[in-house]
Amino acid sequence: MTQSTSHQEPAIGLARLAQLFSMLWQFIGLGRVNWGRLMVIAVPYFWLALFFFIPFVVVFKISLAESAIAVPPYSSLLDWDLEEAYLNIKINLGNYLFLWEDSFYLDAYLSSIKIAVISTLLTLVVGFPIAWLIARSEGTTRTVLLALVILPFWTSFLLRVYAWMALLKKSGPINDILMAVGLIDQPIQMLQTDFAVYIGIVYTYLPFMILPLYTALEKLDMTLVEAAADLGYRPVQSFFAVIVPLALPGIVAGCLLVFIPVVGEYVIPALLGGSDTLMIGRVLWDEFSINRDWPMASAVATVMLVLLVLPIMLVRNRADDQEGKA
Amino acid sequence: MKKKNWLAAMTAAALATTSLGLSAAASAESKQLNIYNWSDYIDMEDVKRFEAETGIKVVYDVYDSNEMLESKIMAGNTGYDIVVPTGSFLERQIQAGIYTEIDKSKLSNYGNLDSELLAKVARHDGNNAHSVPYAWGTIGLGLNNDQVAERLGDMPTDSWDLLFKPEVAAKLKDCGIGVLDSPAEITAIALNYLGLDPNSESKKDLEKAEALLKGTRGNIRYFHSSQYINDLANGDICVAVGYNGDIMQSVGRADEAEQGVSLSYTIPKEGTLVWFDLMAIPADAPHKDAAYKFIDYVLTPKVAAGISNYVYYAVPNTAAEPLIIDEVINDPGIYPTEAVKAKLFPQQAHTAKFDRLLNRAWSNVKTGR
Structure with missing residues (x-):
């Protein structure tokens, strides 16, 4: 009995393996391979792997090291010894524990998310009418308006933020005008406040909100709005009952395009914000450059990515589902 | 035992490609020199003259913070032959073993250096083994004379009271106080003001300094390490705690603008921090001979004086003093009197553990937590 099974086993094993393999083959879609299509899909995947996945793996790897006074300034995880043929792996989870224990980081994450939520909403409120106007205009006007939205990208982002510094400062033109008009007697402090941060973010990210909104609103069938009016909806009602649901994919896309980069924003709060804008x-910058703790900085970055990516994937999936139903 | 760190090797390979441009002329050793120095820290005419005299091509890159320099140089393989970190940064970088020992026999002008200042630098770099001083300066108060006088009356302004005494600082709050965003340096100054050892690593002392800073935090408009140069000159702030050369730059800009803004730099009577920017040669520098030639060139009286006249910082070069213009050499904010000099203290490198405590305390002060 034992003998027969031991003879049989490899055969069964192989069959199972083949079965498993073909299932896997089916699963990843190689069963009906279309090589041309595969090549086309491979390009973006290659791009993602090269510029997103590999850098992330490097950051993640550093986050498991310990900081050291050395070049590079962290310990190595793997120690190869070719002659003695051993591999020594040393993983340090201390950075993540520290992140958890010190409430400072949680405060910083929450504060970033708060700023990102508020500025995304502000951008939506400002961007929606503009996108509506562009979508409802015709021919050349539309082209010109669209060009105006994209035009600021022709100058450096940094220069535009510096321009805001000049505009908002105490001896700047905005204060001068307000004083000349007589609205204020003393120049008001706008720079180095959260107010300036919101201005900077809304200004910088507005095109990322307008463009997806425009795409959604352009496709919107105006006869539906008319029908709603005919059936007794007031404009505000038909806005929320007809326009918003139809523009939802654009709203979601615009909000994500603004929200994601704003959470990790460094330049705008550093230049326009006060020292207390957390x-x-x-x-992350302080950990990296002032504390000189690359592993800790990497842990902060990894956690930020995980905290951001997971909820966003959920939102996306739901949005996709809804689009599928509609 | 041969250990191989494959990731280090890979990063090295990746970095080597970026520094290829720099080391393209590596075969022609000493015909090229890659310098990484602070921005606006030399008259470029002096660099051109060096090129003409020696036939060495100089690639001159600049940075504007020690952190920038450190994150680059600690990654390794930069291809630079001379870098100019500040004392406390160099101190730690030496521990990482990234600098070569200076062979003083290759520097014929080494004797021009001020031996008293060399002794102070030795607190960062034992026996001055790895560095040659480039320039030095202090952290003090840049004041808008009229706005401050308007608010403080006859009160003497040569004191850290302007920052640390809440009732005094509160009077200056509306015209604006800007402070360097430099945890170790400002904490050292705060400790010194409290009569404690500025380089103390005691947790209790740090708590006292943190409490002092928190007490006046509400009066400080911002912490930033370069913005005050413009803001002081434009009258957007009236008190800046900053580096003397940067504040002198502000004074110059305000004079040029002729908007009636009159500024001054003061070293407070309680004493302040003295810093040294030090030239060092990375151990992996591809053109060490050329680096020695340039350092020796900087030590000549004419070039050293030229640097001081151009950047308004002091150079630790006794032989250069007769060549420095009166406006600079007679300014006690740049070349302090002996009495003031006696009260200057260097800020030394801290252990990684204390650095973490210090920076957390600093974040708490800044964000008002």
Whole structure:
């Protein structure tokens, strides 16, 4: 009995393996391979692997090391010894524990998310009418308006933020005008406040909100709005009952395009914000350059990515589902 | 035992490609020199003259913070032959073993250096083994004379009271106080003001300094390490705690603008921090001979004086003093009197553990937590 099974086993094993393999083959879609299509899909995947996945793996790897006074300034995880043929793996979870224990980081994450939520909503409120106007205009006007939205990208982002510094400062033109008009007697402090941060973010990210909104609103069938009016809806009602649901994919896309980069924003709070504007991007910079703790900085970055990516994937999936139903 | 760190090797390979441009002329050793120095820290005419005299091509890159320099140089393989970190940074970088020992026999002008200052630098770099001082300066108060006088009356302004005494600082709050965003340096100054050892690593002392800073935090408009240069000159702030050369730059800009803004730099009577920017040669520098030639060139009286006249910082070069213009050499904010010099203290490198405590305390002060 034992003998027969031991003879049989390899055969069964192989059959199972083949079966498993073909299932896997089916699963990843190689069963009906279309090589041309595969090549086309491979390009973006290659791009993602090269510029997103590999850098992330490097960051993640550093986050498991210990900081050291050395070049590079962290310990190595793997120690190869070719002659003695051993591999020594040393993983340090201390950075993640520290992140958990010190409430400073949680505060920074929460504060970043708060700023990102508020500025995303502000951008939506400002961007929606603009996108509506562009979508409802015709021919050349539309082209010109669209060009105006994209035009600021022709100058450096940094220069535009510096321009805001000049505009908002105490001896700047905005204060001068307000004083000349007589609205204020003393120049008001706008720079180095959260107000300036919101201005900077809304200004910088507005095109990312307008463009997806425009795409959604352009496709919107105006006869539906008319029908709603005919059936007795007031404009506000038909806005929320007809326009918003139809523009939802654009709203979601615009909000994600603004929200994601704003959470990690470093330049705008550093230049326009006060020293008390707590954002995770600045904490990351401090860890990296002032504390000189690359592993800790990497742990902060990894956690930020995980905290951001998971909820966003959920939102996306839901949005996709809804789109599928509609 | 041969250990191989494959990731280090890979990063090295990746970095080597980026520094290829720099080391393209590696075969022609000493015909090229890659310098990484602070921005606006030399008259470029002096660099051109060096090129003409020696036939060495100089690639001159600049940075604007020690952190920037450190994150680059600690990654390794930068291809730079000379870098100029500040004392406390160099101190730690030496521990990482990234600098070569200076062979003083290759520097014929080494004797021009001020031996008293060399002794102070030796607190960062034992026996001055790895570095040659480039320039030095202090952290003090940049003041808008009229706005401050308007608010403080006859009160003497040569004191850290302007920052640390809440009732005094509160009077200056509306015209604006800007402070360097430099945890170790400002904490050292706060400790010194409290009569404690500025380089103390005691947790209790740190708590006292943190409490002092928190007490006046509400009066400080911002912490930033370069913004005050413009803001002081434009009258957007009236008190800046900053580096003397940067504040002198502000004074110069305000004079040029002729908007009636009159500024001054003061070293407070309680004493302040003295810093040294030090030239060092990375151990992996591809053109060490050329690096020695350039350092020796900087030590000549004419070039050293030229640097001081151009950047308004002091150079630790006794032989250069007769060549420095009166406006600079007679300014006690740049070349302090002996009495003031006696009260200057260097800020030394801290252990990684204390650095973490210090920076957390600093974040708490800044964000008002």
